[in-house]
Amino acid sequence: MTDISNPKTPNPKMSARNVNVYYGEKQAIQNVSIDVDTDNVTAFIGPSGCGKSTFLRTLNRMNDTVASARVTGEITLDGEDIYSSGMDVVQLRARVGMVFQKPNPFPKSIYDNIAYGPRIHGLASSKADLDQIVESSLRRAGLWDEVKDRLKDSGTALSGGQQQRLCIGRAIAVEPEVILMDEPCSALDPIATAKIEELIHALRGRYAIVIVTHNMQQAARVSQRTAFFHLGTLVEYGVTSEIFTNPRELRTKDYITGRYG
Amino acid sequence: MTAPVPSPQPDRAPTDWKGAAMQKRIAARYSAERRFRTLGLTAIVMSAGFLAYLLISMLHDGLAGFTRTEIAMRIDFPTAPIVLDPASLRSANADAALASVNWQSLTDQAAQENLGKDSIWLAPSAWVAVRDAVKHDPSVLQKVATLNLPASAELDLAAKSDGSDEAEAAYARLDKTGLVHRAVNWSFLTASDGTDPTQVGIWGAFKGSLLTMTVTLLLSFPIGVLAALYLEEYAPRNRWTDMIEVSINNLAAVPSIIFGLLGLAVFLNTLHLPRSAALVGGLTLALMTMPVIVIAGRNAIKAVPPSIRDAALGIGASPVQVVFHHVLPLALPGIMTGTIIGMARALGETAPLLMIGMRAFIASPPGGITDPATVLPVQIFLWSDEVSKGFVEKTSAAIIVLLAFLLGMNSIAIYLRNKFERRW
Numbered sequence: 001m002t003d004i005s006n007p008k009t010p011n012p013k014m015s016a017r018n019v020n021v022y023y024g025e026k027q028a029i030q031n032v033s034i035d036v037d038t039d040n041v042t043a044f045i046g047p048s049g050c051g052k053s054t055f056l057r058t059l060n061r062m063n064d065t066v067a068s069a070r071v072t073g074e075i076t077l078d079g080e081d082i083y084s085s086g087m088d089v090v091q092l093r094a095r096v097g098m099v100f101q102k103p104n105p106f107p108k109s110i111y112d113n114i115a116y117g118p119r120i121h122g123l124a125s126s127k128a129d130l131d132q133i134v135e136s137s138l139r140r141a142g143l144w145d146e147v148k149d150r151l152k153d154s155g156t157a158l159s160g161g162q163q164q165r166l167c168i169g170r171a172i173a174v175e176p177e178v179i180l181m182d183e184p185c186s187a188l189d190p191i192a193t194a195k196i197e198e199l200i201h202a203l204r205g206r207y208a209i210v211i212v213t214h215n216m217q218q219a220a221r222v223s224q225r226t227a228f229f230h231l232g233t234l235v236e237y238g239v240t241s242e243i244f245t246n247p248r249e250l251r252t253k254d255y256i257t258g259r260y261g
Numbered sequence: 262m263t264a265p266v267p268s269p270q271p272d273r274a275p276t277d278w279k280g281a282a283m284q285k286r287i288a289a290r291y292s293a294e295r296r297f298r299t300l301g302l303t304a305i306v307m308s309a310g311f312l313a314y315l316l317i318s319m320l321h322d323g324l325a326g327f328t329r330t331e332i333a334m335r336i337d338f339p340t341a342p343i344v345l346d347p348a349s350l351r352s353a354n355a356d357a358a359l360a361s362v363n364w365q366s367l368t369d370q371a372a373q374e375n376l377g378k379d380s381i382w383l384a385p386s387a388w389v390a391v392r393d394a395v396k397h398d399p400s401v402l403q404k405v406a407t408l409n410l411p412a413s414a415e416l417d418l419a420a421k422s423d424g425s426d427e428a429e430a431a432y433a434r435l436d437k438t439g440l441v442h443r444a445v446n447w448s449f450l451t452a453s454d455g456t457d458p459t460q461v462g463i464w465g466a467f468k469g470s471l472l473t474m475t476v477t478l479l480l481s482f483p484i485g486v487l488a489a490l491y492l493e494e495y496a497p498r499n500r501w502t503d504m505i506e507v508s509i510n511n512l513a514a515v516p517s518i519i520f521g522l523l524g525l526a527v528f529l530n531t532l533h534l535p536r537s538a539a540l541v542g543g544l545t546l547a548l549m550t551m552p553v554i555v556i557a558g559r560n561a562i563k564a565v566p567p568s569i570r571d572a573a574l575g576i577g578a579s580p581v582q583v584v585f586h587h588v589l590p591l592a593l594p595g596i597m598t599g600t601i602i603g604m605a606r607a608l609g610e611t612a613p614l615l616m617i618g619m620r621a622f623i624a625s626p627p628g629g630i631t632d633p634a635t636v637l638p639v640q641i642f643l644w645s646d647e648v649s650k651g652f653v654e655k656t657s658a659a660i661i662v663l664l665a666f667l668l669g670m671n672s673i674a675i676y677l678r679n680k681f682e683r684r685w
Contacts, residue, residue, distance in 0.1 A: 065574065067497065094577030104568035106587065116586070117576040167572070174576055 007237060009037040009225065013178055013208040014059060014096075019073035021054055021063065028054045031073075032234045034227055036178065041200060041209045043223035043240065045216055047260065050229040052212045053101075056180050059210065060096035061089050077178070094121055097171035101183040103163035105155030105170070110147050113155040113166055114138060117174035133173055141169030142199050161192025168199060172207070179203070181211040185218065197222050216256055220244050228252045319660055326658025329446040329459060330420040331409040332383060332435065336371045336391065338402045343367060347399040359396055364388040368410070375440075382431050384411040384459045409444065414458045414651030416441075423650075449658060453626050454640065458651025461644075463659050465626040469539055469619075469634030470608060470666070476543020476630055477550055477607050482600055484547075485554030486589075489596070492555070493562040494584050513552035520549045521613030529617060537618040537633040545617055546607040553606070557599020561592040594678040601674035605667055611638040637663040 007015075012035035021029035029051045036042050036059070044052040054063070061082060063069040075082050082092055094117070105113050114134045117123075124130035134151070138144040143165045147158070155166050164184055171179055181200075185193040200209060200222045213219050219226050220240060227237040228249070236243060236252045247253045254260060277283060349358040368388040372380035387410040394408050395401060401408075412420070416435075419428035420443065435441045452462025488509075496502045524545030528534045534541050565588050573583045614620070619635050620643060627634035635643070637659065644656040 060575070062571070062574065065570075090577050090579045092577075093575060097577075098571075098575035100568065100571055100575070102568055104566075104572040106569065106572060107591065116573075116578075120578055120582055120586075170572075171576060 007033040007035055007234075009035040009040075011038045012036065013038040013078065015074075015076050016055075016059075017074045019055070019058060019071065019075060021051070021058055022070045022072075023066070024068040028232055029058070030232045032229075034234060034237055036208055036210055037225060038208050039205050040224035041204050041211060041222055043219035043226045044210065044212045044229060045214065045219045045226060045255075046229035046235075047255065048214065051232040052227075052229045053182050055229070056182055056210060056212050059178070059180055060093050060098055062093075062098065064089060094174050095176055096178040096180060097174065097176035099164070099167050099171055099179065099181040099184050102187050103160055103167055105158070105163050105166050107154060107156050109152050110138075110155050110158070110166060111151040113170050114173045117170060121174055123174065137169045137173040140172055140203065141165045142195065142202070143169055159192070161188050161195055164188060164192070164196060165199060168196070168203075172203070176207060178208045178210065181209065183212050183214065185213070185215070193218070216244075228255065230255070319657055319664070322654055323657030323659075323661040325421055326654035326656075326661075327446055327449055328443050329449075330412040330417045330432075330441055331444050332376070332412050333407055333440045333442070334371055334375045334383075334410050335405060335407050336367075337405045338395075339404070341367055341370070345395075345402060347402050350396065350399040355396070359392060362392075364392045367391065376435075379431055379435060382413050382416040382428070382435070384413045384457065386455075386457055386460045387411055389460075409442075411459050412441065414649060417459060418650060421654075449655070453624050454622060454635065454643070455624055458647075458649050458655055461652075461655055463637065463640060463662050465623060466635050466637045466640035466659070467662065467666070468626045469542075469623075470636040472539035472627060472630050472634060473542040473546060473614075473636055474604060474608060476540055477546040478600075478604060480544065480547035481550040481554055481603070485551045485600070486558050486596060488551075489555045489558030489562060490584055490589065493559050494580070494588065509552045509555050513556055515549075516612075517549055517610050518612040518616065520545055521616030523548065524613060524617045535631045535633075537621045537623070537635075538631045539627060539634045539636075540630040541617050542614050542619050542634070542636065543630065545613050546610060549610070549613065550600075550603040550607045553603035554596070554600050557602070558592065558596045561595025561599065562588060564595060565591045590681075594681045597677050597681070598674055601670055605670055608636075608667060608670070609638055609663070611642050614639050615642075637666065 007017075014036040015034075017033045019029060019032045020027060032055060044056060046052045057063045058071050058075060059082075063071060071083060077092070077096065081087065082096075106116065108116070111134055114137050115124075115130055118130060118133050124133055135144060135148075138147065143162060146162060147153075147166075155163065158166060164187075168179075168181075168184075185196050188196065197218065200211065203209060204224075211219075211222060223240045225238065226240040226243040228235045228243065228247075228251075230251055236247060236249045238248075243252065244256055247256065343362050345358060345362055349355065352358075365388045368383070368391050369380070371391075372383050372387075376383070390410050391408060394406070415424050415428040416432055418424035419432040420441070422429070424432070432441065448460070449462045451464050452460060453465025455461045492502065492505065496505075524541060528541045528544055529536060534544075569587050569591065570583055573587050574580075578586065614636060620639050621633060621635065622643075623633050623635050641656055641659045641663065644652045644659060
C-alpha cells in the first residue's frame with residue numbers, strides 16, 4: 001500500500017506509525033499510520049469489518065484484554081510510546097477515555113456512575129469537590145438538567161440516549177486528554193443521535209475526540225478530519241470536507257457515494 | 262461473476278392448505294401439544310404429591326414428639342426431708358446447694374404418696390423437673406406445691422394410644438383422676454441426647470450443626486469465591502486451566518463418604534485434630550462444598566455482561582478494581598444462591614461425618630468447635646436406630662427440626678438473592 005494519504009496533522013495528540021494488529025494468525029490492521037489532532041474531531045469510517053473499531057481499541061490498549069491480539073508498530077501519546085514497558089495501562093486508559101457502542105452504565109446510581117472514575121483516581125479531595133465534579137461532568141455531557149433531581153436513581157433506568165450521555169459524562173469526569181467513541185450512536189434513535197452530535201461539537205477543542213461511525217452523514221457533520229478504512233488498511237485520511245467532496249481514491253469515492261458498504 | 266438465479270419450478274403444485282393431509286397434520290400437532298401439557302402437569306402433580314406425603318407423614322409422626330404427658334403431683338416441701346435454705350439459692354453457690362439434696366428420693370417419696378403403685382409411670386428423670394422448679398422459684402420450698410412432672414415413655418405412648426396394654430390401662434386409670442395431661446415439651450428444644458426418650462432433646466445436635474456449618478462456610482466461601490474469580494478473570498485459557506476445571510467438576514460429583522475417608526486420613530490421623538469435633542466435621546464438609554461454590558461462582562461471574570468490565574477498564578480501573586467494584590457485586594446473588602445450595606447439602610450430610618467419629622453419644626451441647634459434637638442428620642440416624650419405641654416420634658420430630666432449619670436457610674438465600682439482584 002503506497003502512502004497516498006498524509007498521516008500528519010498540524011497539532012497531533014496521538015500518532016500511530018506502521019501499526020499492524022493480529023488476532024492470532026489473522027491480520028486485522030495492516031500498516032496504518034495516522035495522527036489524531038488535538039483540537040479536532042477525527043472520524044474513522046469504513047464498511048463493517050474494515051478494522052476501524054479494532055484500530056480505535058489499540059489507541060487505549062483495550063485490545064490487551066483480548067488474549068490473542070498482538071500489536072506491532074508505534075503509537076504515541078504526546079510523544080510517549082503507549083506500548084512501551086514504562087507505560088501504565090491503567091493510567092493510559094484514564095488519559096484516553098472510551099465510549100462504547102452500546103450504552104453501558106454501571107448498575108449504580110447516576111451520581112456513582114460519574115463519581116466512580118474520580119474516586120478510583122483520587123481526583124476529588126472532599127465530598128463537596130466530588131459533588132462539583134459530578135455536576136460539571138453532567139453539565140458538559142448535557143444531562144444535568146434532566147437528572148439533577150434524581151441523581152440517586154439507577155443509571156440503567158435512563159433512556160438509551162441519556163445512558164449514552166451518562167457514559168460520555170463518566171468518561172469526561174476523569175478529565176481525559178482523548179475520548180474514543182466506538183459507534184456511540186448506532187443503538188440510538190435520530191433525536192438522541194442529534195443530541196450526542198451536539199455534545200461532540202461542544203466538547204471539541206477541550207478533548208481530542210476520535211469517533212468511529214458507519215454513518216457517513218454523521219462523520220460529515222461532526223468531524224473535521226476523516227479517515228477511510230477498508231479491509232484493514234487506511235485508504236485515505238484528510239480534511240473531512242475534502243474527503244467528502246473530492247476524494248482522491250476511487251475506493252473512497254465509491255464508498256461515500258454508496259456504491260458499496 | 263453473479264450467482265445463477267434459481268430457476269422457477271413449474272412442476273411444483275400449489276400447497277393445499279385445506280386438504281385432508283394438512284388437516285390430519287394440524288390434528289396431530291394439536292394432540293402433540295395436549296400430550297405434552299398433560300405430561301408436564303402429571304410430573305408437577307406427582308412431585309407435589311410426593312412432597313405432600315413426606316410432609317404430612319413427618320408432621321403426623323413428629324408433632325407428637327414436641328409434646329409430652331405430664332402428671333400433676335403435690336409435693337409437701339416443708340415436711341420433706343430436705344435441708345435447703347431458700348436464701349442459699351439466691352447466692353452465688355446455688356448450684357452447690359442444689360446438688361446437696363437427694364432429689365431422686367424426694368421425688369420417689371412424693372410419687373408413692375400421690376400415685377401409690379402407679380408411681381412407676383413417672384419418668385425416671387422426673388426429679389430433674391423438681392430440682393429445676395425449685396431452682397427457678399425457691400419460694401415453693403415454703404409451701405405445698407403442685408408440679409407437673411413428665412410421665413415415663415411407656416405412659417406417654419399409651420397416651421397416644423400406642424402403648425402396651427398395661428400402660429394403656431394405667432393411663433385410663435390416671436386420666437380418670439384428672440392428674441395427667443399433655444403439654445408442650447420445651448425440653449426437646451433445649452436438651453441434648455440421652456438414653457430416656459422423654460428426656461432427649463435436639464439442642465446439642467442443633468448447636469453441633471450450627472458450629473459445623475459455620476466452619477464450613479468460613480472456609481469454603483472465601484476459598485471457593487477466590488478460586489472462581491481467579492479462574493474466570495485472571496487465569497489464561499490453556500491445558501492446565503482446562504484440567505483444573507475438569508477436576509473441580511469431578512470433585513463436585515465425588516460421593517460424600519470418600520470425603521469422610523479423606524477427613525479421617527488427613528485431619529484425624531495426620532494432623533491429629535480432635536475426634537468427633539465440629540472443627541473436623543466442618544473441614545470435611547468444606548472440602549465437599551467448595552467445588553459447588555466454585556462452579557456456581559464461575560457461572561455467576563460468567564453471567565456478568567462484558568460491557569460492564571469494558572466500561573470500568575475504559576475509565577482506568579485496574580483489573581482488581583474491576584473485579585471487586587463491579588464483577589463481584591453483580592455476581593454475588595448467584596454466588597450466594599450456589600453457596601446456600603452447597604451448604605444445604607452439607608447440612609443434610611451424614612456419611613462423611615460418621616467416618617470422622619461424629620456418631621458418638623454426646624449428652625451435652627458442644628461449647629466450641631473443638632468439643633465433641635454431633636449434628637442433626639447424624640442424631641436422626643442414631644435415634645432411628647434406637648430400640649425404645651419412644652424414639653420413633655423423636656426421630657420424626659428431629660426431622661421436622663432439620664427441615665425447618667433447611668427451609669430457613671433457603672428462605673435466607675431467596676431473600677438475599679432478591680435483595681442484591683440488579684438489572685442491567
